[in-house]
Amino acid sequence: MSIRLSNGTEIPIEMHKVRVVQKVRLAPARDRLRAIEEAGYNTFLLRTRDIFLDMLTDSGTNAMTDNQLAAMMQSDDAYAGSESFYKLAGAVKDIFGLEYVLPAHQGRAAEHLLAKTFVKPGHIVPMNYHFTTTKAHFDLAGAKVLELYTDEALNAESDCPFKGNMDLSRLRAALEKAGPENVSFVRMEATTNLIGGQPFSLENLRAVKALVEPLGIFLVVDGSLISENAYFIRQREPGYQDKSILEIIREIMAVADLCYLSGRKSCSVRGGLIATNRKDLYEAIRPWLPVYEGFFTYGGMSSKEVEAMAVGIREMTELEVAGASADAIKYFVGLLRQKKIPVVTPAGGLACHVDAMRFIDHVPQSRYPAGALAAAVYIASGARGMERGSVSMDRDSEGNDVPSDMELLRLAVPRRVYTMSHYQYVADRLEWLYARRRMIGGLEFYEEPPVLRFFAGKMRTIGNWGAELTAAFEKDFGTQC
Numbered sequence: 001m002s003i004r005l006s007n008g009t010e011i012p013i014e015m016h017k018v019r020v021v022q023k024v025r026l027a028p029a030r031d032r033l034r035a036i037e038e039a040g041y042n043t044f045l046l047r048t049r050d051i052f053l054d055m056l057t058d059s060g061t062n063a064m065t066d067n068q069l070a071a072m073m074q075s076d077d078a079y080a081g082s083e084s085f086y087k088l089a090g091a092v093k094d095i096f097g098l099e100y101v102l103p104a105h106q107g108r109a110a111e112h113l114l115a116k117t118f119v120k121p122g123h124i125v126p127m128n129y130h131f132t133t134t135k136a137h138f139d140l141a142g143a144k145v146l147e148l149y150t151d152e153a154l155n156a157e158s159d160c161p162f163k164g165n166m167d168l169s170r171l172r173a174a175l176e177k178a179g180p181e182n183v184s185f186v187r188m189e190a191t192t193n194l195i196g197g198q199p200f201s202l203e204n205l206r207a208v209k210a211l212v213e214p215l216g217i218f219l220v221v222d223g224s225l226i227s228e229n230a231y232f233i234r235q236r237e238p239g240y241q242d243k244s245i246l247e248i249i250r251e252i253m254a255v256a257d258l259c260y261l262s263g264r265k266s267c268s269v270r271g272g273l274i275a276t277n278r279k280d281l282y283e284a285i286r287p288w289l290p291v292y293e294g295f296f297t298y299g300g301m302s303s304k305e306v307e308a309m310a311v312g313i314r315e316m317t318e319l320e321v322a323g324a325s326a327d328a329i330k331y332f333v334g335l336l337r338q339k340k341i342p343v344v345t346p347a348g349g350l351a352c353h354v355d356a357m358r359f360i361d362h363v364p365q366s367r368y369p370a371g372a373l374a375a376a377v378y379i380a381s382g383a384r385g386m387e388r389g390s391v392s393m394d395r396d397s398e399g400n401d402v403p404s405d406m407e408l409l410r411l412a413v414p415r416r417v418y419t420m421s422h423y424q425y426v427a428d429r430l431e432w433l434y435a436r437r438r439m440i441g442g443l444e445f446y447e448e449p450p451v452l453r454f455f456a457g458k459m460r461t462i463g464n465w466g467a468e469l470t471a472a473f474e475k476d477f478g479t480q481c
């Protein structure tokens with residue numbers, strides 16, 4: 001929730017109190033330099049002990065509620081027939097209005113099951129935008145992912161409320177060209193993760209459905225950030241201001257043929273699921289669940305997480321839960337805009353995204369500007385963000401680098417974890433860095449895995465800019481922070 005102060009400014013206000021805390025440590029800049037060098041300038045390879053504010057991701061890092069933790073104590077560990085599963089199925093039915101549920105250990109496991117069941121060599125899979133794991137699974141199954149976003153989607157600084165919408169004429173043309181029999185399904189991601197957590201509108205979702213349904217193609221919603229997408233619909237789509245988050249989620253689910261999600265985001269647990277009212281789709285996927293994940297009633301999740309997910313699905317329909325990170329992100333983005341730092345607008349659903357292409361416009365894409373900026377921000381602040389640019393794209397079949405559509409440094413906002421002073425601190429260090437942006441240079445790989453290279457690849461700086469930046473920092477702030 002946001003609240004307006006008497007001087008007119010709007011601030012995010014927490015509708016909860018903090019009862020358990022975890023210590024963090026701000027290592028001195030020199031130690032941060034050593035840590036990022038050891039990590040191959042890849043923030044994924046840093047250790048928690050070297051991180052002050054972990055803004056890598058909002059996945060599995062959210063603060064759980066007392067009710068979720070209490071539910072975990074009541075879990076039923078039965079291998080088959082666990083009561084915990086029936087609580088989850090009950091929540092999916094009550095909230096999503098969906099009958100059939102297949103639990104999976106996380107979102108990509110659900111993607112694997114979908115790929116195994118429906119994605120065939122030579123197929124296309126149209127979507128509003130890809131996510132890394134989604135594309136990896138569909139590519140590995142031999143299909144081509146088509147991203148049919150609107151012109152506005154890649155415009156970093158925009159006031160378009162629904163940059164996650166699908167371009168309907170591009171979709172129509174793609175379906176005609178491929179032929180419906182060569183389309184696995186159409187996928188809509190609830191807030192397009194890689195391009196700034198941007199939502200789709202219900203109007204657009206309905207229009208997509210109207211196009212694909214007569215062709216016998218089914219519509220899949222990736223609902224990992226379903227409550228945030230619903231929150232934006234409520235704020236931004238005409239006619240939805242008086243609807244509840246529950247009603248909007250229900251409407252999305254009623255349009256989709258199948259929903260899968262990573263439970264690590266909106267649901268604030270560590271798990272995933274597939275849910276549908278289409279018995280045919282459910283029965284096609286179901287046999288593979290015990291092969292790859294686990295028995296039908298736990299699907300690779302711990303029973304504790306199954307219990308907490310049942311609670312999380314209900315809780316994410318509360319307005320203050322659905323808006324917890326969205327409102328903090330809006331505040332964070334606002335701080336950076338005041339400091340003239342280039343960020344993706346409108347503020348999105350999972351993170352504040354800094355536009356590295358504009359922040360360090362002297363670093364070409366072949367030198368990975370978003371990766372370089374992630375490392376520089378870590379050196380300057382101890383905050384860990386994530387590269388979402390060309391490092392996150394794997395090479396094509398000829399071994400060429402694939403330049404990403406955008407070069408973003410993602411500073412994720414885990415739900416209910418950080419406070420206004422944390423955002424103010426990071427914004428301040430970013431301002432310091434922006435004034436010295438010419439010091440930041442590029443990166444090159446010296447270790448590069450063939451798939452999802454951003455997770456484990458190692459890079460080095462071109463030139464000695466990491467050490468030079470650290471020296472400049474120490475000059476201004478001393479050697480202790």
Ligand code: F0G
Pocket residue numbers: 056057058059106107108109131133134189193222224225261262263264271272
């Ligand atoms: N779909 C979306 C939209 C996601 O954001 C993610 C994960 C997945 C699928 C895969 O789910 O991690 O549970 O296997 N996003 C994380 C992130 C990793 O950091 O943005 P998973």
